[in-house]
Amino acid sequence: MKKEKLKVGAIGLGNRGTSILKYTLIPFYEEGMIEISAICDNYEDRVERGLKELEEKGVPKPFATTDYREVLKLDLDAVVIITSWETHVGIAIEAMKAGIYPGIEAGGAYNVEECWELVETSEKTGIPCMLLENCCYGRRELMAFEMVKRGLFGEIVYCQGGYLHDLRYEVSHGEENRHYRLKNYIHRNCENYPTHEIGPIAKILGINDGNRMLYLTSMSSKARGLHDYIVDRKGKDDKYADTVFNQGDIISTTIKCSGGELIHITLDTTLPRAYSRDFTIRGTKGGYFEETDSVFLDHTHDEFELDRRKIWENAEEYAEEYKHTVWKKYFPKGGHDGMDELVYRAFFESVKNGTNPPIDVYDAAAWMSITALTEKSIALGGAPVEIPDFTKGKWMNRTDIADGDFSLKIK
Amino acid sequence: MKKEKLKVGAIGLGNRGTSILKYTLIPFYEEGMIEISAICDNYEDRVERGLKELEEKGVPKPFATTDYREVLKLDLDAVVIITSWETHVGIAIEAMKAGIYPGIEAGGAYNVEECWELVETSEKTGIPCMLLENCCYGRRELMAFEMVKRGLFGEIVYCQGGYLHDLRYEVSHGEENRHYRLKNYIHRNCENYPTHEIGPIAKILGINDGNRMLYLTSMSSKARGLHDYIVDRKGKDDKYADTVFNQGDIISTTIKCSGGELIHITLDTTLPRAYSRDFTIRGTKGGYFEETDSVFLDHTHDEFELDRRKIWENAEEYAEEYKHTVWKKYFPKGGHDGMDELVYRAFFESVKNGTNPPIDVYDAAAWMSITALTEKSIALGGAPVEIPDFTKGKWMNRTDIADGDFSLKIK
Numbered sequence: 001m002k003k004e005k006l007k008v009g010a011i012g013l014g015n016r017g018t019s020i021l022k023y024t025l026i027p028f029y030e031e032g033m034i035e036i037s038a039i040c041d042n043y044e045d046r047v048e049r050g051l052k053e054l055e056e057k058g059v060p061k062p063f064a065t066t067d068y069r070e071v072l073k074l075d076l077d078a079v080v081i082i083t084s085w086e087t088h089v090g091i092a093i094e095a096m097k098a099g100i101y102p103g104i105e106a107g108g109a110y111n112v113e114e115c116w117e118l119v120e121t122s123e124k125t126g127i128p129c130m131l132l133e134n135c136c137y138g139r140r141e142l143m144a145f146e147m148v149k150r151g152l153f154g155e156i157v158y159c160q161g162g163y164l165h166d167l168r169y170e171v172s173h174g175e176e177n178r179h180y181r182l183k184n185y186i187h188r189n190c191e192n193y194p195t196h197e198i199g200p201i202a203k204i205l206g207i208n209d210g211n212r213m214l215y216l217t218s219m220s221s222k223a224r225g226l227h228d229y230i231v232d233r234k235g236k237d238d239k240y241a242d243t244v245f246n247q248g249d250i251i252s253t254t255i256k257c258s259g260g261e262l263i264h265i266t267l268d269t270t271l272p273r274a275y276s277r278d279f280t281i282r283g284t285k286g287g288y289f290e291e292t293d294s295v296f297l298d299h300t301h302d303e304f305e306l307d308r309r310k311i312w313e314n315a316e317e318y319a320e321e322y323k324h325t326v327w328k329k330y331f332p333k334g335g336h337d338g339m340d341e342l343v344y345r346a347f348f349e350s351v352k353n354g355t356n357p358p359i360d361v362y363d364a365a366a367w368m369s370i371t372a373l374t375e376k377s378i379a380l381g382g383a384p385v386e387i388p389d390f391t392k393g394k395w396m397n398r399t400d401i402a403d404g405d406f407s408l409k410i411k
Numbered sequence: 412m413k414k415e416k417l418k419v420g421a422i423g424l425g426n427r428g429t430s431i432l433k434y435t436l437i438p439f440y441e442e443g444m445i446e447i448s449a450i451c452d453n454y455e456d457r458v459e460r461g462l463k464e465l466e467e468k469g470v471p472k473p474f475a476t477t478d479y480r481e482v483l484k485l486d487l488d489a490v491v492i493i494t495s496w497e498t499h500v501g502i503a504i505e506a507m508k509a510g511i512y513p514g515i516e517a518g519g520a521y522n523v524e525e526c527w528e529l530v531e532t533s534e535k536t537g538i539p540c541m542l543l544e545n546c547c548y549g550r551r552e553l554m555a556f557e558m559v560k561r562g563l564f565g566e567i568v569y570c571q572g573g574y575l576h577d578l579r580y581e582v583s584h585g586e587e588n589r590h591y592r593l594k595n596y597i598h599r600n601c602e603n604y605p606t607h608e609i610g611p612i613a614k615i616l617g618i619n620d621g622n623r624m625l626y627l628t629s630m631s632s633k634a635r636g637l638h639d640y641i642v643d644r645k646g647k648d649d650k651y652a653d654t655v656f657n658q659g660d661i662i663s664t665t666i667k668c669s670g671g672e673l674i675h676i677t678l679d680t681t682l683p684r685a686y687s688r689d690f691t692i693r694g695t696k697g698g699y700f701e702e703t704d705s706v707f708l709d710h711t712h713d714e715f716e717l718d719r720r721k722i723w724e725n726a727e728e729y730a731e732e733y734k735h736t737v738w739k740k741y742f743p744k745g746g747h748d749g750m751d752e753l754v755y756r757a758f759f760e761s762v763k764n765g766t767n768p769p770i771d772v773y774d775a776a777a778w779m780s781i782t783a784l785t786e787k788s789i790a791l792g793g794a795p796v797e798i799p800d801f802t803k804g805k806w807m808n809r810t811d812i813a814d815g816d817f818s819l820k821i822k
Contacts, residue, residue: 154639157682158632158661166714217628217793221569222671228565228695232709250569250693252665252675254793260633264663266675271568271693272709273700274719282661282682284639289684291702298643298683303577308685312723382628382665384793 003352009038009062009071009100011091012082013046014179016105020082021050024340026057033348038063038071038079043178072098078351080132080344081105084180085192089114089368096127103132103347104364106195108371112388115365115372119390122361130347130357131364133199135277136406137342140315141200142324144281144288148204149408150322152297154285156205161197162266162278168229171270172240185247185270189220190375192247195367197265197277199359203406204281205261208362212395213263213387216255218374220248225270245270253374255387265370288315326405346405358404365390414763420449420473420482420511422502423493424457425590427516431493432461435751437468444759449474449482449490454589483509489762491543491755492516495591496603500525500779507538514543514758515775517606519782523799526776526783530801533772541758541768542775544610546688547817548753551726552611553735555692555699559615560819561733563708565696567616572608573677573689579640582681583651596658596681600631601786603658606778607688608676610770614817615692616672619773619806624674624798627666629785631659636681656681664785666798676781699726737816757816769815776801 010021021039028034039050039062047064054062063074071079072094078101081091085107093114095102109115122129135141147153167181174182184192205211223245230240251267266278279290286297294311295318301311326342343359350357369388377385389395401407421432432450439445450461450473458475465473474485482490483505489512492502496518504525506513520526533540546552558564578592585593595603616622634656641651662678677689690701697708705722706729712722737753754770761768780799788796800806812818 155635157635158679169714215793217630217665217795219628219665219667219673221673224566224568224695248673249695250673252673254628254630254663254665256630256793260635262630262632262659262661262663264675264677268569268693271695272697272712272714273693273707274705274712274722275717276719282679282684284635284660284682286683294685296684301683301685303580303683306686308687309724311685313720382626382667382795384628 003077005032006034006077006348006351007037007075008034009040009074009076009079010036010082011040011068011071011079013039013041013050014082017041017082018046018049018053020080020340022053024344026054026059027341028344028348029059036062037076038065038074040065040068040071042066069094072100076100078103078348085184086110086180089118092129093117093121096121096125096129099125099127101127101129101351103130103344105132106134106193107368108190108192108194109368111372112369115369115390116388119361119365128350128356129361129364130350131195131359131367132343132347133195133359133367134339134343135196136199136203136359137326137339137346138200139327139337140288140290140293141279142327143315143319143322144279145200145204145406146322146324147288147318148281148283152285152322153281153283153287156261156281156283158262158282159201159204160264160278160280161201162268162276163193163196164266164268164273164276164278166271166273166275167269168226171226172230172234175239185226185245186243187246188375189246189248189378190371191218191251191253191265191267192371193267194253194265194370197279198263198367198370200279201263202363202367205257205259206408207257208366208391208395209398209401210395211257211259212389213366214256214258215384215386216253216370216373216377217382217384218251218253218377219382220378221250223248223270225249229270251374251378253370356400358406362391414488416443417445417488417759417762418448418486419445420451420485420487420490421447421493422451422479422482422490424450424452424461425493428452428493429457429460429464431491431751433464435755437465437470438752439755439759440470447473448487449476449485451476451479451482453477480505483511487511489514489759496595497521497591500529503540504528504532507532507536507540510536510538512538512540512762514541514755516543517545517604518779519601519603519605520779522783523780526780526801527799530772530776539761539767540772540775541761542606542770542778543754543758544606544770544778545750545754546607547610547614547770548737548750548757549611550738550748551699551701551704552690553738554726554730554733555690556611556615556817557733557735558699558729559692559694563696563733564692564694564698567672567692567694569673569693570612570615571675571689571691572612573679573687574604574607575677575679575684575687575689577682577684577686578680579637582637583641583645586650596637596656597654598657599786600657600659600789601782602629602662602664602676602678603782604678605664605676605781608690609674609778609781611690612674613774613778616668616670617819618668619777619802620809620812621806622668622670623800623806624777625667625669626795626797627664627781627784627788628793628795629662629664629788630793631789632661634659634681636660640681662785662789664781767811769817773802
């Protein structure tokens with residue numbers, strides 16, 4: 001039974017939550033896709049800020065609370081969970097138990113057990129769950145997906161990605177901004193944010209749909225970036241100047257897949273650098289290299305050419321021909337980076353149609369578990385750690401996958 | 412006692428050996444630094460080609476043989492070993508036993524035992540040994556070294572590099588060209604060529620001089636690149652069309668150092684791509700990124716800037732100020748990539764002066780052992796493998812290091 005207008009609750013109104021409310025949920029309300037039925041944050045002032053935002057845009061006043069459990073008591077179709085990392089999975093599980101379809105923002109899991117519980121709750125309740133991993137809908141990520149689907153790169157052998165984002169300001173100002181990253185960087189050491197890169201790669205490699213991630217190893221550098229930044233910018237008398245940060249500046253993780261492919265991902269958030277996701281896809285006939293926005297194709301480009309600058313920024317030449325369906329449908333004139341719109345649209349469409357979402361509970365569990373598994377591998381001196389098969393064998397012959405955005409089969 | 416003109420033998424006259432003879436050894440002969448006293452290759456025609464080359468340039472005819480043991484019987488000051496990878500260490504050991512100072516071209520070791528034997532032979536005979544790793548003398552590598560030495564990047568935390576070089580033509584034509592890579596790619600699976608990246612990184616991190624590599628993990632992708640290339644270029648009836656190549660297309664290796672630094676290196680030689688060594692140095696105050704030839708400095712560049720293209724190819728702006736001494740001395744007007752000249756000059760200078768070379772036997776053993784250690788880690792499913800301390804503790808307090816090209820101490 002197709003629902004008409006979805007009743008949606010938004011849990012978590014920090015930086016990301018507020019941004020999603022303003023630039024994604026309000027436009028979907030204006031489009032007529034959703035009602036914003038509830039908003040929630042632990043902090044009263046954030047709730048007030050959210051209400052003000054909605055009022056200014058003429059959105060009817062929603063139920064507002066500082067207790068997410070109150071949200072889950074309402075008759076809602078969906079909740080979007082934009083809270084601190086450590087509360088994502090727990091709230092999603094409670095939502096499914098309450099019969100509400102959860103969409104979870106990007107983040108990693110704290111242990112493998114909560115990933116299993118997520119999967120089992122979804123299987124038991126019959127309520128799907130979507131990871132709102134926006135980078136799966138990145139323009140270049142979707143272009144590369146389309147190229148792989150149409151065989152342009154031959155057989156895919158290797159993928160690479162990273163969350164290469166200088167967050168020293170954010171982490172070092174975490175106390176005044178009430179940001180969850182601060183405590184995570186003090187206490188933990190792991191690939192704490194893997195899904196931006198694992199997501200698009202997993203879709204390209206057909207992970208959970210004919211392929212799976214088998215095991216990984218992870219290692220950490222020392223942690224010096226935050227200390228040096230705090231002393232430099234805030235002075236040696238700053239409260240955090242002598243803090244020992246457990247989180248290594250660079251985390252290097254390698255993942256082996258059952259199809260024989262290798263994935264390498266890097267977390268790089270506390271040393272000075274320019275932003276990149278370093279999204280790289282390599283096949284026997286060619287590849288895409290986000291770092292220089294280059295496409296290299298066998299026969300088209302010269303394998304003996306030593307000056308790689310000749311292909312820098314040539315990807316745009318291929319963008320029109322290899323435009324993904326969703327990009328065609330929602331951005332007919334090309335344009336700005338609409339990842340958030342696309343991933344939330346896919347979520348709301350799935351809720352509306354009652355279908356399995358394009359990034360489902362098995363994807364959420366597998367991708368988020370990487371965080372917990374790297375923590376273990378790092379603690380064990382880089383020892384290989386197995387990645388659970390959350391589908392319990394179904395990945396070899398999935399029948400429940402919606403004919404959606406990431407089907408690798410050409411009709 | 413300083414020698415005047417060195418008597419040098421060249422063992423190995425394949426592609427690389429011939430190139431070194433023509434463009435490096437003959438110029439050093441013309442400069443008056445060396446005599447080319449002997450040349451040698453297993454293959455008679457290569458020896459003939461070498462003799463012809465020398466004759467054309469007016470170089471006195473050297474002793475010529477197909478048996479390197481004949482070369483080692485001569486009264487030579489030095490031999491340069493430019494043979495197949497698997498013979499490098501053995502010939503170097505025999506040379507030292509014969510009282511001849513060996514220079515070994517780039518390559519990896521086949522087991523840890525031969526690395527120990529190399530070290531112990533040098534210690535016992537008192538004859539030094541140099542690894543002729545030319546990339547240590549790369550223009551950008553030396554610039555980055557100078558930047559690190561002068562503290563521009565703060566504390567170094569992470570380094571990255573790769574041998575990213577499409578060798579599909581070379582390997583698939585290995586039989587007719589009598590190239591040793593072919594058999595290596597059929598039989599082995601490892602980081603088979605690590606020293607181009609490990610070399611410059613080790614010098615920057617002070618490996619064997621206050622720091623050391625502790626352990627590594629390594630994983631391999633499947634091997635599909637050569638098969639697809641051979642079928643595509645030579646046809647499915649080619650002799651090697653059905654060959655199973657053990658060598659994975661991508662080898663991803665992570666190394667932890669005693670100083671807490673992380674090194675990540677990639678071997679990427681059998682998939683289509685543009686050449687790069689991906690040399691990357693990251694500190695708490697800045698870094699160098701070879702892939703886009705960029706320098707990023709704290710305070711100078713904007714940590715919140717999301718468009719990394721703004722710093723692409725800005726490294727040249729720093730090249731003059733951070734020019735390394737050897738570059739100043741031998742390339743006063745800047746110019747072409749003179750790595751081979753610089754590394755051979757450093758070798759001949761060390762032989763002449765009887766000093767420990769800037770890339771010594773401990774460096775050679777540590778860097779070359781990476782190949783054997785990755786082979787083990789890959790075979791064990793990515794298990795961590797310890798890297799031997801070939802200095803037996805001397806790395807904490809070296810007193811035998813020449814005041815050479817890679818001293819990190821500022822006078």
